[in-house]
Amino acid sequence: MKYLDFVNPVYKPKETDLICTFYLEPEGISLKEAAGGVAAESSVGTWTELSTEKPYVARLAANVFSIEGNIAKIAYPIELFEPANMPNILSSVAGNVFGLKALKNLRLLDIQMPKELLKSFNGPAFGIAGIRKLLKVPQRPLVGTIIKPKLGLNTKDHAKVAYDAWSGGCDIVKDDENLSSQKFNPFEERLVQTLESRDKAQEETGERKVYMINITAETSLMLKRAEAVVAQGGEYIMVDILTCGWSALQTLKDQNYKLVIHAHRAGHAAFTKNQLHGIAMRSIATVARIIGVDQLHVGTVVGKMSETKAEVIENIDACKSEMCGLKPVLPVASGGLYPRLVPALLETFGNDVILQAGGGIHGHPDGTIAGAKAMRQAVTAFLERKTLEEYAKTHKELKDALSQWKT
Numbered sequence: 001m002k003y004l005d006f007v008n009p010v011y012k013p014k015e016t017d018l019i020c021t022f023y024l025e026p027e028g029i030s031l032k033e034a035a036g037g038v039a040a041e042s043s044v045g046t047w048t049e050l051s052t053e054k055p056y057v058a059r060l061a062a063n064v065f066s067i068e069g070n071i072a073k074i075a076y077p078i079e080l081f082e083p084a085n086m087p088n089i090l091s092s093v094a095g096n097v098f099g100l101k102a103l104k105n106l107r108l109l110d111i112q113m114p115k116e117l118l119k120s121f122n123g124p125a126f127g128i129a130g131i132r133k134l135l136k137v138p139q140r141p142l143v144g145t146i147i148k149p150k151l152g153l154n155t156k157d158h159a160k161v162a163y164d165a166w167s168g169g170c171d172i173v174k175d176d177e178n179l180s181s182q183k184f185n186p187f188e189e190r191l192v193q194t195l196e197s198r199d200k201a202q203e204e205t206g207e208r209k210v211y212m213i214n215i216t217a218e219t220s221l222m223l224k225r226a227e228a229v230v231a232q233g234g235e236y237i238m239v240d241i242l243t244c245g246w247s248a249l250q251t252l253k254d255q256n257y258k259l260v261i262h263a264h265r266a267g268h269a270a271f272t273k274n275q276l277h278g279i280a281m282r283s284i285a286t287v288a289r290i291i292g293v294d295q296l297h298v299g300t301v302v303g304k305m306s307e308t309k310a311e312v313i314e315n316i317d318a319c320k321s322e323m324c325g326l327k328p329v330l331p332v333a334s335g336g337l338y339p340r341l342v343p344a345l346l347e348t349f350g351n352d353v354i355l356q357a358g359g360g361i362h363g364h365p366d367g368t369i370a371g372a373k374a375m376r377q378a379v380t381a382f383l384e385r386k387t388l389e390e391y392a393k394t395h396k397e398l399k400d401a402l403s404q405w406k407t
Contacts, residue, residue: 001040002045002049003033003034003036004032004033004036005036005045005061006039006045006061006062007033007036007064008063009064009067011063011075013063013065013075014075016114017075017077017078017114018075018076018080018093018111018113018114018117019074019076020073020074020076020108020111020112021071021073021108021110022035022038022071022106022108023070023071023106023276024038024070024072024103024105024107025103025105025106025276026102026104027102027103031070031072032064032067033102034102034103035064035067035072035074037100037102037103038100039062039063040061040062041096041097042062042076042095042096042097043060043061043077043080043092044057044061044062044080045061059077060079061077062075063075071109076092076093078116078117083116084121084250086121086246086247086250087246089113093108094111098278105274105277107275107276107277107279107280108283110283111287112286113286113290118290118326119324121291122254122291124261124292124329125253125258125260125292127294127327127328127329128320128328128330129327130327131260131294131330134210135171135208136207140379141346141349141352141355142172142354142355143169143172143354143357143375143379144171144172144173144332144355144356144357145165145170145361145368145371145372146175146334146356146357146358147161147173147174147176147179148161148176148363150176151184152184153184153185154185155186155189155190156193158193158194159190162194162197162198162211163201164369164372165368165369165371165372166197166198166202166205166209166372167204167205167369167372168369169205169373170209170372170376171207171209172211172236172354172356173198173209173210173211173212174212174213174262174356175212175214175238176214176358180216187213187215187225187228191228191229191232192232194211194213195211195232198210210235210236210260211236212236212237212238213225213229213234214238214239215237215239216239216240216243216244217244219244222244223251223255226259229257229259230257230259234259235259236260236262237257237260237261237262238262238263239252239261239264239293240267241263241265241288241293242266242267242271242284243266243267246287246291249288249293250291253291253293260295261294262293262332263288263293263294263295263296265284268281271284273306280311280314281307281311281315282314282315283318285298285315285319285329286318288329289318289319289323290323290326293329294329294330295331295354296329296330296331297333297334297335298312298315298316298331298332298333299311299312299315300312300333300334300335300341301344301345302336302337302345303333303335303336303337303341304335304336305335312348316331316349328352330354331352331353331354332353332354332356333353333354333355333356334356336360337355337357337360338357338375338401338404338405339357339378339401339405340407342355342375342379342381342388343378343382343388360401360405361374363404364397364400365400365403366400370397370401371397371401373395374395374398374401377391377395377397378391378401381398388402389402
């Protein structure tokens with residue numbers, strides 16, 4: 001079959017088809033042939049005629065059913081994929097096609113899986129409602145922090161920073177993505193001491209507090225670490241989903257440890273940042289949700305990350321839109337955040353969000369406790385429909401934060 005044989009504008013996708021949306025720019029061939037090449041190389045075709053081709057194979061061909069500008073939509077028969085095998089699915093639709101010489105650029109914008117394929121995965125165990133129930137916070141945006149400096153603190157000081165953040169009003173404390181089990185802060189010691197800080201803060205504040213410890217490692221070690229969290233009375237784990245891989249994430253999820261999975265997207269920009277090539281974050285968010293994470297970093301609009309507002313809104317939609325009954329994933333905003341940015345964040349995200357500020361809490365002139373208070377005060381001000389400046393008149397911590405970060 002030739003590339004153009006895979007272009008079928010009259011084809012009507014079946015309910016069982018997997019549908020991908022691509023942006024593509026051809027190199028030396030027509031747009032139509034380039035789209036057909038993507039469909040061919042990601043299903044049953046190749047660059048030349050084959051002596052091994054059989055008539056019955058044609059029914060498994062992907063179909064380019066829409067081309068509008070540089071956007072092509074391709075429908076893949078479900079028979080092409082092994083159920084519950086995300087690596088197999090992505091090796092097809094997001095594999096060798098990115099390296100085709102006939103394509104100057106190719107970007108996977110969206111992936112939509114049919115119900116039959118979705119049912120082979122577990123999806124989120126908790127989702128937004130489960131997380132709110134666990135934390136006993138039914139409506140308010142959640143406030144979190146990342147231990148800073150991200151590396152170097154010993155275990156005792158790490159646990160003290162966590163305690164101060166919880167005491168000041170953070171609901172959530174998490175490790176940074178590159179903290180694992182280094183000699184200066186071993187995993188087992190950190191787990192025990194930080195959960196002790198959590199228990200103390202819960203007792204003193206009367207609020208539920210959670211600790212997202214980073215368990216990312218080789219898969220078997222990651223499972224042992226998750227089991228240690230359960231044994232120690234933890235309720236959350238954090239995983240760097242792209243660097244550990246989809247298979248490892250699925251193996252972890254399939255253990256049903258009854259732990260909330262916080263998905264960090266470290267490394268995503270290698271796929272997502274180039275607007276013309278790679279894989280859009282929306283697609284990554286969709287895959288992560290299908291496998292079963294409960295919350296996921298999606299960008300910030302404001303702060304230090306580069307994603308546009310349109311991209312962030314798409315990422316949020318991938319987390320929360322209806323998807324054959326899968327629970328919605330809680331979006332996480334993190335990266336260069338501080339109290340002054342809270343109104344802009346909540347206008348984009350709404351209340352179902354975790355606002356994670358690292359330097360924007362620990363960089364407060366009066367320290368971590370004051371920084372956490374300032375973030376909670378900024379959230380309260382927004383919910384009470386007051387400007388930050390107005391609320392800061394009677395709340396010193398917020399006032400000092402606004403003076404520290406003026407824009």
